[in-house]
Amino acid sequence: MSSIEEIRSRFQNDHFATDATGVVIDSAEPGKAVCSLTLEEKHMNENKVPMGGAIFTLADIACAVAANGYSEKKTVSQQASITFLAPAKGKRLIAEASCLRAGRTTALYMAEVRDELGTYVAHATMNAYVLDNA
Numbered sequence: 001m002s003s004i005e006e007i008r009s010r011f012q013n014d015h016f017a018t019d020a021t022g023v024v025i026d027s028a029e030p031g032k033a034v035c036s037l038t039l040e041e042k043h044m045n046e047n048k049v050p051m052g053g054a055i056f057t058l059a060d061i062a063c064a065v066a067a068n069g070y071s072e073k074k075t076v077s078q079q080a081s082i083t084f085l086a087p088a089k090g091k092r093l094i095a096e097a098s099c100l101r102a103g104r105t106t107a108l109y110m111a112e113v114r115d116e117l118g119t120y121v122a123h124a125t126m127n128a129y130v131l132d133n134a
Helices: 004-010 015-021 052-068
Strands: 024-029 032-038 075-084 092-102 106-115 120-130
Touching (some): 032 052, 052 106, 052 120
Antiparallel strands (some): 024 032, 032 092, 075 120, 092 106
8 A cells, every 4th residue: 555655656746736835645545635725925816815716726635645645557547626605714725625526547636725714715626537557
C-alpha cells in the first residue's frame, strides 16, 4: 500500500496543480482523497474571491488522487462538471473527493470543496475512464 509520501511523489509532475496553483495532497486512501489550497492573491478574481479555475483545479486533482493514488491502473477524466455554490470566506480551500462508483472501464468521482470556516464553495463530479494498459 502506498504511503502519503509516495502518493505526493507520484503526483509531483502534475505541475499546474502542485507548482502553479499550490495544491497540497493532505491525505489519501483507496477511493478517497483530501487536498487543500492556501489562497493567495494569484488565486483571486476581480471580485476578490477565488477564481473558478483555481477551485476547479483543486477539485480535479483531489479526484485524480482518489482515483489513482492506490491503483495500478491509470484513470483519466472523461467529463467534469462543477457547480459553484458560494464565495469562499476563509483563507484555505479543502477538497474532499470520493469514488461513487468504480466499474471495470468507467468510474464516477465527487469532490466537495469547502473553506476552513465550513463554507460549501463548490460541488464537482468527474466521470472517469480506466485505461487498460496503464
